[in-house]
Amino acid sequence: MLTDQxxxxxxTIYKDIxxxxxxxxxxxxxxxxVAEISKTLAGEYDxxxxxxxxxxxxxxxxxxxxLLGAIPLGIASKKKVCIATxxxxxxxxxxxxxLPFFLQHSGLNFKFGLVKGRQRYVCLAKLxxxxxxxxxxxxxxxxTKPDQSQVEQLQKIHQDYHxxxxxxxxxxxxxxxxxxxxxxxxxxxxxxxxxxxxHHNCPFHKAREDVDTWDVLIANHSLLFAxxxxxxxxxxxxxxxxxxxxxxxxxxxxVARDFSSGQATIRGACDWLDKATKTCxxxxxxxxxxxxxxxxxxxxxxxTDIISLLNQVAQFCDTQPQFFANPETRWRFEHxxxxxxxxxxxxxxxxATGSGLKQFNKxxxxxxxxxxxxxxxxxxxxxxxxxTGFILQRLENLHKVWKMIAKEDNKxxxxxxxxxxxxxxxxxDYLVSASPIEVGFMLESMLWQKAAGVVLCSATLRAxxxxxxxxxxxxxxxxxxxxxxxxxxxxxxxxxxTLFIPHMDNEPTDDDYTAELASQIIALIEGEMASLVLFxxxxxxxxxxxxxxxxxxxxxxxxxGTMPRQQILSQHKQRCDDDKPSIIxxxxxxxxxxxxxxxxxxxxxxxxxxxxxxxxPVEQAHAEYIKVKGGNPFLQLTIPDAxxxxxxxxxxxxxxxxxxxxVTILDRRLVxxxxxxSLIDALPPFRRVIE
Numbered sequence: 169m170l171t172d173q174x175x176x177x178x179x180t181i182y183k184d185i186x187x188x189x190x191x192x193x194x195x196x197x198x199x200x201x202v203a204e205i206s207k208t209l210a211g212e213y214d215x216x217x218x219x220x221x222x223x224x225x226x227x228x229x230x231x232x233x234x235l236l237g238a239i240p241l242g243i244a245s246k247k248k249v250c251i252a253t254x255x256x257x258x259x260x261x262x263x264x265x266x267l268p269f270f271l272q273h274s275g276l277n278f279k280f281g282l283v284k285g286r287q288r289y290v291c292l293a294k295l296x297x298x299x300x301x302x303x304x305x306x307x308x309x310x311x312t313k314p315d316q317s318q319v320e321q322l323q324k325i326h327q328d329y330h331x332x333x334x335x336x337x338x339x340x341x342x343x344x345x346x347x348x349x350x351x352x353x354x355x356x357x358x359x360x361x362x363x364x365x366x367h368h369n370c371p372f373h374k375a376r377e378d379v380d381t382w383d384v385l386i387a388n389h390s391l392l393f394a395x396x397x398x399x400x401x402x403x404x405x406x407x408x409x410x411x412x413x414x415x416x417x418x419x420x421x422x423v424a425r426d427f428s429s430g431q432a433t434i435r436g437a438c439d440w441l442d443k444a445t446k447t448c449x450x451x452x453x454x455x456x457x458x459x460x461x462x463x464x465x466x467x468x469x470x471x472t473d474i475i476s477l478l479n480q481v482a483q484f485c486d487t488q489p490q491f492f493a494n495p496e497t498r499w500r501f502e503h504x505x506x507x508x509x510x511x512x513x514x515x516x517x518x519x520a521t522g523s524g525l526k527q528f529n530k531x532x533x534x535x536x537x538x539x540x541x542x543x544x545x546x547x548x549x550x551x552x553x554x555x556t557g558f559i560l561q562r563l564e565n566l567h568k569v570w571k572m573i574a575k576e577d578n579k580x581x582x583x584x585x586x587x588x589x590x591x592x593x594x595x596x597d598y599l600v601s602a603s604p605i606e607v608g609f610m611l612e613s614m615l616w617q618k619a620a621g622v623v624l625c626s627a628t629l630r631a632x633x634x635x636x637x638x639x640x641x642x643x644x645x646x647x648x649x650x651x652x653x654x655x656x657x658x659x660x661x662x663x664x665x666t667l668f669i670p671h672m673d674n675e676p677t678d679d680d681y682t683a684e685l686a687s688q689i690i691a692l693i694e695g696e697m698a699s700l701v702l703f704x705x706x707x708x709x710x711x712x713x714x715x716x717x718x719x720x721x722x723x724x725x726x727x728x729g730t731m732p733r734q735q736i737l738s739q740h741k742q743r744c745d746d747d748k749p750s751i752i753x754x755x756x757x758x759x760x761x762x763x764x765x766x767x768x769x770x771x772x773x774x775x776x777x778x779x780x781x782x783x784x785p786v787e788q789a790h791a792e793y794i795k796v797k798g799g800n801p802f803l804q805l806t807i808p809d810a811x812x813x814x815x816x817x818x819x820x821x822x823x824x825x826x827x828x829x830x831v832t833i834l835d836r837r838l839v840x841x842x843x844x845x846s847l848i849d850a851l852p853p854f855r856r857v858i859e
Contacts, residue, residue: 170210170241177240178206181274185232188273197228197655205237208651209411209621210245217649218621221417221638223629225657225852226819230625231266234413238623239270239384241411243278247620248405249384252392254416254423255761262386280384283404285391286355289372290329290336293550295353299323318349329371336371356557389419393427396614407618417624418812421607421641425786428610429603430569434482436597437566438475440559445471447555451531454548455538463531470524474566477517484510485588485598497590500785503792504583506573514574521567528563532556572602582606585789605790608643616643628816630654631808633850638812657852659822667818667854668832675836676776682708685775686715688834693720696771698744699751702759702817704776709753712775720751728754737764744768759817770829772821777835777847778813779806807843811850818851 182202186192201224207213208220224230234251242249253259259282267280299322325341328334334341338350355372379385385404392414395403404410414420445468452464485492491499506514535556539549577583582605591597604610616622624642631637635652644650670688674681689712693699703709706729713727724743726736736752743750744767752758756778782788782801791801814833821829831854838844839858848856 170207170212171244174206174210174240174244177244178202178236181236181240181276184275185236185270185273188269195228195658197224197658198233201228201230201233201653201655202237204651204653205234205623206241209238209241209623211621213651214649217616218619219616219644219649220623220651220653221629221635221644222623222625222653222655223635224625224627224655225659226627226823227657227659227825228655230415230627231262232270234415234623234625235266235270238411238413238621239274239278240276243276243383246409248382248410249413250387250392250404250410251384251413251415252387252389254389254419256388257761258415259386259388267384267386278383279381280386281378281382283379283385283387283391284337284339284375285394285403286357286372287351288338289355289370289375290325290338290353291355291372292326292329292336292370294554295322295326297550297554298353299326318346321345321349322353337375356561389414389416389423390427393424397427400614400618407615408620410619411621411623412615412619413623414625416626417642418626418629418638418816420611420624421638424607424611424642425604428607429601429786430565430572431599431601432566432569433591434478434485434598434600435595437562438478438482440562441471441475441478444559447552447559448531451535451552451556454544454552455534456543457534457538460531460534463527463534467524467527467531470520470527474517474520474524477513477520481510481513481517481600482598484513485590486596492590497592498587498785499589500585500587500788503796504577504586504789506586511574514570518567518570518574521563521570525560525563525567528556528560532560569600569602573600581609582793583789585786587785601785603786605786605793606641608640610643612643627819628812630815631811631850632846637808657822659825659827659852661822661852661854663855664826664828665822665852665854666830667848667851667856668830669836669838669856669858670832670834671859672834672836675840676704682711683715685834686712689773689775690716690719692773692832693749693751693771697747697749698740698764698767698769699749699771699773700758700762700764700769700820701751701753701773702775702820703753703755704778706755708775709755713753724749724751726750726752728752728758733758737762740764741768756813759813759820762820763823764820765823766827769821769823772818772829772831774814774817774831774833775835777810777833777837778817779810782806803843807847811847814847815851818854822852 182199186194201222205220205222209218211218222230224233238249241247251262253262263280263282271278271280299319321343325334325345328342329336338345338354355370387404391403392412395401396407400407448464448467448471452461485499488499535544535552538544539553544552572584573586575584585603585605587601589599589601591599629635629638635646635654639646639650639652646652672684672688674684685708689701693701703712709727713725716725726740728736731739740750740752741764754762759778780787782791787805790805794801794804818831821827821831838848
């Protein structure tokens with residue numbers, strides 16, 4: 169229950185923050201959101217299901233609402249608060265602006281910080297191993313032969329670290345480092361051993377020591393799932409001791425699905441397994457432990473078996489060219505069901521990789537003990553740990569993929585999407601992939617049942633004015649005890665903005681649509697100072713750019729892809745500040761997280777409805793599954809998804825209360841199709857002008 173003391177504390181903090189914020193306006197929606205979050209987390213509605221889903225329209229102030237609703241209660245009930253976001257921008261805002269302000273004016277005493285995964289930190293042992301002399305042991309650690317400039321770059325960051333000019337974390341590097349280079353020197357869980365002297369002051373472990381003292385943790389969605397997949401409480405605190413605030417929650421279903429999927433090559437895996445035999449032989453020669461010979465020999469036998477089984481699958485695929493004879497060179501298995509012969513092979517590989525993984529863990533355990541006892545010289549231990557860590561990581565992934573391929577689907581749930589892609593290059597290879605179609609059941613067991621409390625929030629969670637689609641995606645139900653709250657934005661949409669759907673001769677499916685689109689855009693930006701045009705595809709955007717060339721002055725037009733996003737935005741703002749017309753052409757990624765308040769955007773043009781074409785094998789498998797159940801994929805998936813994305817796109821126009829402007833949608837299907845009215849009705853209540 170929410171105690172009177174916490175209630176009073178929340179009210180007092182709210183008043184203190186209100187007086188500290190210039191031009192603060194008390195909003196009924198914000199007060200209600202704070203109250204509902206705190207009551208839900210305190211278990212006042214359902215102790216078994218302390219979960220609330222909140223759609224908070226732009227302008228309500230959702231960040232302050234969830235900080236105020238969760239942190240005082242968390243401190244009082246000795247619970248940590250974890251805020252998980254989808255974007256770096258929101259993490260930075262929370263870390264450098266929202267939380268410092270809240271700490272300063274709340275009167276509460278708490279610590280907070282940003283939690284990052286291992287791969288954001290340098291492994292000093294790997295770094296020192298790769299920047300040493302160009303001998304064979306050092307060269308073996310490079311995936312490709314290094315050039316001198318890369319070695320010098322590593323030497324520079326190594327020097328900066330020891331001179332305390334750099335803390336060992338990727339995002340604080342003064343000069344960016346290429347991704348492929350960073351991947352070879354970053355931490356990973358397998359080669360990170362604290363018993364090795366070089367790892368005692370590891371930047372990752374030093375950062376983790378700080379995390380234990382924090383009361384409020386900021387993380388991204390991927391790190392959240394990394395922890396949950398390990399059972400919870402490994403990277404982050406235990407779920408039972410934590411309130412989760414999942415901001416930008418509309419990303420959650422896709423992130424969860426991507427995180428649970430897996431892929432691995434066939435012949436590529438044979439190549440690195442072959443190299444792993446050399447590491448095993450090295451261990452056999454360098455370790456003096458009595459049973460190491462038997463352990464390594466057993467491991468070599470496992471590797472031989474796995475390579476043989478993988479080659480059988482590759483040869484089988486070589487004999488089935490008809491299944492790869494499509495533009496994607498992809499063989500997707502309908503309803504996730506493999507041919508019988510391939511099923512047997514997959515089961516054999518899943519068993520063999522599982523046995524190999526178990527055996528190699530025994531070998532690594534012996535190596536760790538030998539290092540701990542000082543039996544392995546320092547210069548040898550670092551290299552061996554890196555090599556065995558690399559193999560262990562690859563083996564784990566290989567086993568995960570083939571286990572998913574071989575596993576029999578639960579007849580009560582959605583099947584797993586399974587497919588194989590042909591890869592052409594130096595050698596013909598195949599990429600084997602598997603992914604869950606729906607992730608609700610997984611979230612239920614990993615998070616909803618374990619967490620002390622959960623808040624899921626975003627400015628856009630509903631589709632077609634209800635939570636049904638989102639609830640199904642994340643494994644919640646309107647009737648399971650979870651709370652669902654939709655709070656309207658305080659903006660005066662009717663007086664500040666117009667929704668304009670002009671007359672057009674063509675719909676997006678017509679051949680002449682793109683040409684008409686170009687002429688409409690030219691007319692719509694005339695006399696306008698700040699325009700944003702959102703396209704559904706790069707292809708159509710590029711075509712329109714060609715068609716408007718010479719009709720729109722080139723200095724006014726900024727096209728996504730021609731320069732970095734931040735550069736486009738800064739140059740656009742500069743032109744607006746100088747009272748010069750400016751136009752941005754962008755695709756779907758510009759429809760979210762783009763903040764152009766006031767006079768920086770008054771003319772928003774959406775070219776067509778954001779219908780996703782099911783091109784990915786997971787989307788195709790999902791549509792197939794819905795059809796099998798007698799449903800309509802277009803109505804159940806495509807329309808709700810388009811509704812949410814359209815609301816999100818329209819949300820680019822009004823960012824602050826005094827903002828104004830026009831939203832134009834150049835897609836007549838809003839008027840001509842039966843689903844059009846429901847899509848329009850789900851939009852903010854703009855003044856409407858429909859020709």
